[in-house]
């Protein structure tokens with residue numbers, strides 16, 4: 581338990597894009613103290629430059645922040661008195677967290693140790709360029725919503741089960757990741773009808789079929805089978821950590837269709 585639950589869970593939630601994070605949680609690349617070079621800015625600071633819906637449409641950093649606002653509004657309504665907005669940090673290059681030092685290679689992740697969702701927004705370009713997602717705003721917003729899904733799990737005490745069962749097609753890790761995808765779908769269901777407390781208006785216009793297709797494309801692009809197939813030409817279900825393309829799409833759709841987090845109980849479900 582050397583790294584504590586935070587370190588272990590970074591392995592889980594940070595491996596969103598199938599990247600091996602062992603290097604930053606105790607391996608050779610880990611640095612102690614001082615951290616690595618990079619720039620990080622909290623959501624609150626960054627938000628000062630993002631004051632309009634137009635900014636959210638044109639600037640990817642602002643879109644992440646606006647999406648976080650929407651997520652806070654939706655989950656605050658779904659789980660009144662239970663949901664606490666996680667912290668948000670945008671970074672470039674590298675960032676020091678309670679879960680260890682991370683670089684952009686990690687992809688977006690949630691760190692339970694400091695209850696913060698971390699995003700290198702340059703990574704969204706990789707979602708299309710490297711992972712082959714169709715792109716589009718909802719593809720990016722799905723990624724933000726997935727990480728906030730981990731925050732919800734953290735607050736609901738649902739992350740503990742993952743310890744000690746972090747790989748395999750039927751593992752607690754995969755079940756947890758698919759639940760985060762389902763929670764992302766729940767958010768999407770409500771995003772266009774839940775008013776932002778600041779403006780009284782919802783963040784999103786009603787979603788189009790293209791939007792939903794973009795989110796599903798993103799979900800599929802980071803399926804374990806897709807990533808493994810692209811990397812090695814074969815798949816090894818025993819090493820799955822996040823679920824297949826088909827599973828990720830299906831669980832996002834489950835949450836999106838129902839809008840009810842209760843439909844996202846993957847713990848005992850047929851995956």
Ligand SMILES: [Zn+2]
Pocket residue numbers: 592593594596726727730757760
């Ligand atoms: Zn995840």
